[in-house]
Amino acid sequence: MIEVNGLVKIYKLTKRQMRQRKEKDKVKIAVDGITFEARPGEIFGLLGPNGAGKTTTLRCVSTLLSPSEGDIRVCGFDTAAQGVEVRKRIAFLTNELKLDGHFTPRYTIRYFGSLYNMAPEEIEARAASLFKTFGIEGFQDTKIDDLSTGMKQKLSIAVSLIHDPEVVIFDEPTNGLDIITARTVTDYLMSLKAEGKTIIVSTHIMSVAEKLCDRFAVILGGRIVAQGTLEDVLKAAGSQTQDQVPDTILDLEDAFFRFYQRQELEDQASGVIS
Amino acid sequence: MNREILTVLRKELARVFTDRRLVISAFIMPALTIALLYGVMGVMITRMVEDRQEHQTEIAVIDAPASFATYIEHHPQEDMTLQLVDASRLPELKGLLFTGELDAVLAFDKGFDTQLINYKSETKQPGIKIYYNAAEDYSVDARSRLMNGLLEDYEAGVLTTRFGDASYLTAFETSDEVVADPKKVAGKGIGSFLPLLLSIFLFAGGMGVGLDAIAGEKERGTMATMLVTPVRREAIAFGKLLSLGVVAFLSSISTMIGMVASAPFATFLFSNPEAESEGAAAAAGFMISPGYIAALLFISIVLTMLYVALISLVSVYARNVKEAGTYITPVYMLVMLLGVLTTFGTGQPALWVFGIPIYGNVMLMKMSLSYEMTWQMLALNTGVSLVFLAILVAVIRKMFNSERVMFNA
Ligand SMILES: Nc1ncnc2c1ncn2[C@@H]1O[C@H](COP(=O)(O)OP(=O)(O)O)[C@@H](O)[C@H]1O
Ligand SMILES: [Mg+2]
Numbered sequence: 147m148i149e150v151n152g153l154v155k156i157y158k159l160t161k162r163q164m165r166q167r168k169e170k171d172k173v174k175i176a177v178d179g180i181t182f183e184a185r186p187g188e189i190f191g192l193l194g195p196n197g198a199g200k201t202t203t204l205r206c207v208s209t210l211l212s213p214s215e216g217d218i219r220v221c222g223f224d225t226a227a228q229g230v231e232v233r234k235r236i237a238f239l240t241n242e243l244k245l246d247g248h249f250t251p252r253y254t255i256r257y258f259g260s261l262y263n264m265a266p267e268e269i270e271a272r273a274a275s276l277f278k279t280f281g282i283e284g285f286q287d288t289k290i291d292d293l294s295t296g297m298k299q300k301l302s303i304a305v306s307l308i309h310d311p312e313v314v315i316f317d318e319p320t321n322g323l324d325i326i327t328a329r330t331v332t333d334y335l336m337s338l339k340a341e342g343k344t345i346i347v348s349t350h351i352m353s354v355a356e357k358l359c360d361r362f363a364v365i366l367g368g369r370i371v372a373q374g375t376l377e378d379v380l381k382a383a384g385s386q387t388q389d390q391v392p393d394t395i396l397d398l399e400d401a402f403f404r405f406y407q408r409q410e411l412e413d414q415a416s417g418v419i420s
Numbered sequence: 421m422n423r424e425i426l427t428v429l430r431k432e433l434a435r436v437f438t439d440r441r442l443v444i445s446a447f448i449m450p451a452l453t454i455a456l457l458y459g460v461m462g463v464m465i466t467r468m469v470e471d472r473q474e475h476q477t478e479i480a481v482i483d484a485p486a487s488f489a490t491y492i493e494h495h496p497q498e499d500m501t502l503q504l505v506d507a508s509r510l511p512e513l514k515g516l517l518f519t520g521e522l523d524a525v526l527a528f529d530k531g532f533d534t535q536l537i538n539y540k541s542e543t544k545q546p547g548i549k550i551y552y553n554a555a556e557d558y559s560v561d562a563r564s565r566l567m568n569g570l571l572e573d574y575e576a577g578v579l580t581t582r583f584g585d586a587s588y589l590t591a592f593e594t595s596d597e598v599v600a601d602p603k604k605v606a607g608k609g610i611g612s613f614l615p616l617l618l619s620i621f622l623f624a625g626g627m628g629v630g631l632d633a634i635a636g637e638k639e640r641g642t643m644a645t646m647l648v649t650p651v652r653r654e655a656i657a658f659g660k661l662l663s664l665g666v667v668a669f670l671s672s673i674s675t676m677i678g679m680v681a682s683a684p685f686a687t688f689l690f691s692n693p694e695a696e697s698e699g700a701a702a703a704a705g706f707m708i709s710p711g712y713i714a715a716l717l718f719i720s721i722v723l724t725m726l727y728v729a730l731i732s733l734v735s736v737y738a739r740n741v742k743e744a745g746t747y748i749t750p751v752y753m754l755v756m757l758l759g760v761l762t763t764f765g766t767g768q769p770a771l772w773v774f775g776i777p778i779y780g781n782v783m784l785m786k787m788s789l790s791y792e793m794t795w796q797m798l799a800l801n802t803g804v805s806l807v808f809l810a811i812l813v814a815v816i817r818k819m820f821n822s823e824r825v826m827f828n829a
Contacts, residue, residue: 211827243644248439261650
């Protein structure tokens, strides 16, 4: 269970960042008061374009960043005050987290297992089943540097799931994966869901979200503009247009564009240049 | 917490010791380089000294008086060739001196012998002039061979003829005997350069691996992977600090071994002019009592931890290895400068000196090597070092917990 309550995350920009981003403000409000809930046995999707605030939100949920305002509970533990308890129960996957290419998969997974305080036999059993699922068995003793990109990504996922976490947080799960690996990953997420895990993924690819997720939150500019099941989101997109007939809204992508256009209109009206 | 630190420490050490590139650069290269450098330097210097000793000095003699000619006829000089030359050729001889083809010109005053025989206390003494080239080693040697050998003997011969016995002219004889603790003398020999080198080796050893282990891991994203596990950030920081300490220490020991291995070829490094024989003897086995080794070990470990903390602090703060390299350079220079400063100055340093971090530590090592360390020095330096270390570790800890530092956020 993940409960996000009025989350605000403000980055303080350094002089260099201000120059690079051509920002005049000293701060950047990346997430601006979002509230949602992801439940066990479901896959919750955070949808939004680049820069919407998805990664920031997921980093806050994973305790890597602390909220500027609001609070987050994971399995009942507060991310800010009980970080260790939260981290025991989650797996956080993103492209930015890498494994040291010098070690072998076997060494790496044992090391991470011991960081989760698992017993050696427990690690061996779990590692064997994960390696089997992701087809890494034959490469256990190959240096990670020598593995293919797809194999590396699968290994990253296997390693982060070593402790059989209750909550799986996945930032852009299929980003940069080849179709076969992507399929392995989405299939595995489905099986985790069947096991009753709480899963939250972020993506900017609507087709992926539509297939994978049970419920969604659409984020634009750090705010949630719609939330709920696919039906709820499509309806919400329809109700925002002048013509009440949502003929043109056939899927999530159409809905998303409606939200996006509306946001732009609002921004123009309030004189914000984006 | 301790178990976590141990897990991280083990992995960090495995990282270094199973990486051929790191093992070569941290342990093998420094030892080889230093052994080679000192070995080659030692052989070259020895050869140079021998060559100068064996050189046959070429000397041209102008206006040689009969007494001198007779003298050299009766006392042939083994290490020099003397050639009697006409005075008119002096300008030409000077040219040869200048180019190094001739080592010295010995010019007697005209009528030297007559002046010598007719000498009364109020008349002018006959003179001898030595022309030599101060820029040529052979020529400098020629001058000293003339002054301290041939001419001295020749003068003694003249005086004997004049007074019957030349020893009338000396009022007393002097001789000397060294009274010193040979350990202390030997320690002074090693003590003057060893602490500086050890200090530099320690820092270099920690730096080689430290920048990559922290800034490199941040840059490559492998650090963040550890941060999402339940392991406390402190455990990661301490595990890394300890492993770096071990690596830096072993690396400096390997460098020392390289140095010791080169010792037979580099006696010039281990001997000291005040204690030629004692110094050389002690150099072979300069680690003497267990207490001596324990003191040296303790001081080195404290210094290692200081350096490792400094290196880690810089690496955590930097966003990538390149940046870390830029930031560490001035720190490295400061460490070298403080080390070099300890080789200056004479006499017993004041106690407060040992309260200066790094400088005091290197100085303390110097004192310990020459058996001059007191408990006050040790206590003050250790106290200050631990406080300094605690501050560094507190800052590192804070940085490991800072999202700005760890995620550039
Ligand atoms: N470390 C940071 N410092 C300053 N601003 C940041 C930082 N990380 C992200 N941002 C800004 O916050 C906003 C949200 O970013 P992010 O959460 O990465 O979005 P998403 O993952 O949806 O693409 C963007 O405008 C981004 O530029
Ligand atoms: Mg993102």
